[in-house]
Amino acid sequence: DQQVKQNSPSLSVQEGRISILNCDYTNSMFDYFLWYKKYPAEGPTFLISISSIKDKNEDGRFTVFLNKSAKHLSLHIVPSQPGDSAVYFCAAKETSGSRLTFGEGTQLTVNP
Amino acid sequence: EAQVTQNPRYLITVTGKKLTVTCSQNMNHEYMSWYRQDPGLGLRQIYYSMNVEVTDKGDVPEGYKVSRKEKRNFPLILESPSPNQTSLYFCASSLSWSRSYNEQFFGPGTRLTVL
Numbered sequence: 001d002q003q004v005k006q007n008s009p010s011l012s013v014q015e016g017r018i019s020i021l022n023c024d025y026t027n028s029m030f031d032y033f034l035w036y037k038k039y040p041a042e043g044p045t046f047l048i049s050i051s052s053i054k055d056k057n058e059d060g061r062f063t064v065f066l067n068k069s070a071k072h073l074s075l076h077i078v079p080s081q082p083g084d085s086a087v088y089f090c091a092a093k094e095t096s097g098s099r100l101t102f103g104e105g106t107q108l109t110v111n112p
Numbered sequence: 113e114a115q116v117t118q119n120p121r122y123l124i125t126v127t128g129k130k131l132t133v134t135c136s137q138n139m140n141h142e143y144m145s146w147y148r149q150d151p152g153l154g155l156r157q158i159y160y161s162m163n164v165e166v167t168d169k170g171d172v173p174e175g176y177k178v179s180r181k182e183k184r185n186f187p188l189i190l191e192s193p194s195p196n197q198t199s200l201y202f203c204a205s206s207l208s209w210s211r212s213y214n215e216q217f218f219g220p221g222t223r224l225t226v227l
Contacts (some may be wrong), residue, residue, distance in 0.1 A: 043221055099145065106155060
């Protein structure tokens, strides 16, 4: 039972364009969402998060949007840079839960 | 430097030979966790610990054991490894488990192959 799903295993974009990574969830008890970035041979690193009381959170080139009614969140990267090429994981946490549930990950490739 | 360290980084072993993967953090974090990453399945939690002497099962605990005798260390034990435990393992820690501290810091990973 995959409660957090990233349906696109891979995404390729041109440098300077927008990258949009999507994530869907099924558990209505999730109230906090995070995105992690992972380079090869390294552990995931935290990128950006959003609470369910918000529908948007920005941090520089990165913006996360949350649509609670659709149980959908997305990560926008503008403008995309070659150094953004990595695997991106979305993760979710329940209100009273004690752990994060991760999606399968999306490999983003930004071409120069 | 604040970090989570794991050892070994790479390990090839045989079925049934007990092994331990160590994890240590120097940030005085209360919460620690182990994940495995498999293709198409993302990161799945194995075990977690809210504090010293407090551990609990994650999503895929079968075949694994953990202990938390000290705050900084959280070893992962495979008593009798099997080939289906071949995976990439990550240890992670966070300051505490609350609404304010959801960011987890990950170690560099341990690539385990069980023949």
